[in-house]
Amino acid sequence: MSESTETTEAAEPQTYGFNAEVRQLLDLVIHSLYSDRDVFLRELISNASDALDKARVACLQDASLRAAAGEPGIDIRIDPIASTLTISDNGIGLTSDEAREHLGTIASSGTKAFAKALKEDSEHNLIGQFGVGFYAALMVSDQVTVISRSAQPEAEPMVWACDGSTEYTLAPAERPDRGTDVILKLREDAFEYLDAEKLSAIVKRYSEFVSYPIRVNEEQVNEPKALWTRKPQDVEDSEYVEFYKQTSHDWADPATWLHIHADAPVQYKALLYVPAMVPMDMNYSDGRRPLKLYARRVLILEEARELLPEWLRFVRGVVDSEDLQLNVSRELVQQNLRVRELRHQLISRVLRHLKQLAKKEPDEYAAIWKDYGSTLKEGFAKRPGDNDPDSTDKLTGLVRFRSTRFEGPDEQVSFAEYVEAMPEGQDTIWYLTGTDYKTVARSPHLEGFKKKGYEVLLLTDPVDEWVVQSLTEFDGKPLKAASRGDLDEQLEDVDEEQHQGLLGWLKEVLASEVKDVRISARLTSSASVLVDDEHGMSANMQRILQQVNQGMPAGQRVLEINPDHALVRSLASLHGAGRAEQAQPLAMLLVDQARLTEGHLTDPAALVERLQVLSELAAAGLGSHAGPVLDHPVAPEATTVLENQPTE
Ligand code: ADP
Ligand code: MG
Numbered sequence: 001m002s003e004s005t006e007t008t009e010a011a012e013p014q015t016y017g018f019n020a021e022v023r024q025l026l027d028l029v030i031h032s033l034y035s036d037r038d039v040f041l042r043e044l045i046s047n048a049s050d051a052l053d054k055a056r057v058a059c060l061q062d063a064s065l066r067a068a069a070g071e072p073g074i075d076i077r078i079d080p081i082a083s084t085l086t087i088s089d090n091g092i093g094l095t096s097d098e099a100r101e102h103l104g105t106i107a108s109s110g111t112k113a114f115a116k117a118l119k120e121d122s123e124h125n126l127i128g129q130f131g132v133g134f135y136a137a138l139m140v141s142d143q144v145t146v147i148s149r150s151a152q153p154e155a156e157p158m159v160w161a162c163d164g165s166t167e168y169t170l171a172p173a174e175r176p177d178r179g180t181d182v183i184l185k186l187r188e189d190a191f192e193y194l195d196a197e198k199l200s201a202i203v204k205r206y207s208e209f210v211s212y213p214i215r216v217n218e219e220q221v222n223e224p225k226a227l228w229t230r231k232p233q234d235v236e237d238s239e240y241v242e243f244y245k246q247t248s249h250d251w252a253d254p255a256t257w258l259h260i261h262a263d264a265p266v267q268y269k270a271l272l273y274v275p276a277m278v279p280m281d282m283n284y285s286d287g288r289r290p291l292k293l294y295a296r297r298v299l300i301l302e303e304a305r306e307l308l309p310e311w312l313r314f315v316r317g318v319v320d321s322e323d324l325q326l327n328v329s330r331e332l333v334q335q336n337l338r339v340r341e342l343r344h345q346l347i348s349r350v351l352r353h354l355k356q357l358a359k360k361e362p363d364e365y366a367a368i369w370k371d372y373g374s375t376l377k378e379g380f381a382k383r384p385g386d387n388d389p390d391s392t393d394k395l396t397g398l399v400r401f402r403s404t405r406f407e408g409p410d411e412q413v414s415f416a417e418y419v420e421a422m423p424e425g426q427d428t429i430w431y432l433t434g435t436d437y438k439t440v441a442r443s444p445h446l447e448g449f450k451k452k453g454y455e456v457l458l459l460t461d462p463v464d465e466w467v468v469q470s471l472t473e474f475d476g477k478p479l480k481a482a483s484r485g486d487l488d489e490q491l492e493d494v495d496e497e498q499h500q501g502l503l504g505w506l507k508e509v510l511a512s513e514v515k516d517v518r519i520s521a522r523l524t525s526s527a528s529v530l531v532d533d534e535h536g537m538s539a540n541m542q543r544i545l546q547q548v549n550q551g552m553p554a555g556q557r558v559l560e561i562n563p564d565h566a567l568v569r570s571l572a573s574l575h576g577a578g579r580a581e582q583a584q585p586l587a588m589l590l591v592d593q594a595r596l597t598e599g600h601l602t603d604p605a606a607l608v609e610r611l612q613v614l615s616e617l618a619a620a621g622l623g624s625h626a627g628p629v630l631d632h633p634v635a636p637e638a639t640t641v642l643e644n645q646p647t648e
Contacts, residue, residue, distance in 0.1 A: 051091025
């Protein structure tokens, strides 16, 4: 703060260094050959338009701000003798501090992410997407001067200048009114831009949808129009696409859009888009949310976050209400009943649109789900104040999951498709949660279901835990975890009677590891599996909570064993022969194996020791299970190791 005040008082310009990200960027802008240099003008006009938007919104809320001289607009002037181009606006302006912050550094995290992406992908013309548009001026000029006066009543005018080196200067300047002039000293190879006709053509091509008049040498070249006010049937797809690109800072075509003219229950018009490229700052809390709120065609908020919930934060565009007051402040917008009703309508329209898209263009929808599915699923988490049971129902129709129906992780199934394919006798929707596809797809929990021909949904997104917590049924069919509870009645009748002795003994020796031991209806080829308590928290949920540092006591789980497996049979015969001492490490191994298939082992060293015992026992003749073991004495070394086993 103090530094810039000094600058204002000193007559000499002060010199500052650009930060590292800007330098990188400048390097790229100046030295890369962009196929289309014309975009520099689009960037500067878009900044002028943003500055006018900001001024309009700020003045609605703060009457002390400096008013504009004349109507809001953008002027481009050519000086062929000095070979300069000046782009002027009477918008919000910049203070010296703001110039240093916005033109000297790349501050926001979203922009940093962009700068990184730019470094990795300089093939594509990413300029203008994430707050780097201004520097595009250096594609055509070797000196850029910005003379500006902020709308803040006490702000002094200032001049900022840079010649593409690693430094820029700041000094006091003259400017009677608020607004900004960006003066470009054109490079010799860019003198083509001194031609008014050429400039007008560029403006028409790139800035058709700017909502302020743009003049080239005092002649207006655009016809500001609010595309969303036109009847949807009169608008061409190409116009929707152009409008999106020009207003959203995105150079790629949108994935889908919807244009709404609604009269009841609230009167509004909206033009909403889903970007085809996931906005890089989507998951940053300070990321852009370009969803503009207009009241009868007058902009009142640039980022109307309260119009859509966080789980629709990737939707951008404009909403124009017929019955909002012009002077609503951000705080009032939050409380405004009309805004709440509007929000309700918008959510429902967006979800309906996605549902229709899923039906008509399943491939396009699959691409959208791939990019935004996790974000949409956040909508299942119940938030106070967001009591919209309606949207949960609609969201349910939109979710897609991987499933045992497919060989790989790429294809997905909806709840409706799942239920449709349920065989006779299946009355439950089964799912299995876990950290990654490979682990869940190979989980022993699935064995019994496969044998029965039951499909299991494979949920590997952390947010899925919240989905299954809030969704307890679909189409009257309960949703249940394949890893939970006793499946005796659901899958296969098991006869515990004949294994009572072994089970009782296992419960005793594994008492500190598991809550219970039972014969499994789930398993066909694996020896053992760990099962979550019917009503407790799932193991996956515990892992997720542990990751976010919410210390949870490790749950008490149930060990299910497969009586037909060789390991279990050997164990049974060892136990039957009263060789408990040798049977004990094998019993522990059943728990180890179950943990291993979940990719989650608490004490690997202990397992290695037990494996060693096992291989020594095998060498001593255990390999062929049952009988022979009992006839062969256990090797002395193995006995030693056995005695060292932790028995707690
Ligand atoms: P972006 O427009 O995406 O934020 P730019 O690199 O185009 O990024 O501009 C950087 C910043 O410089 C803007 O966010 C704004 O704060 C400031 N700025 C640029 N041009 C103007 C202008 N004509 N009037 C006021 N501020 C401006
Ligand atoms: Mg910009």
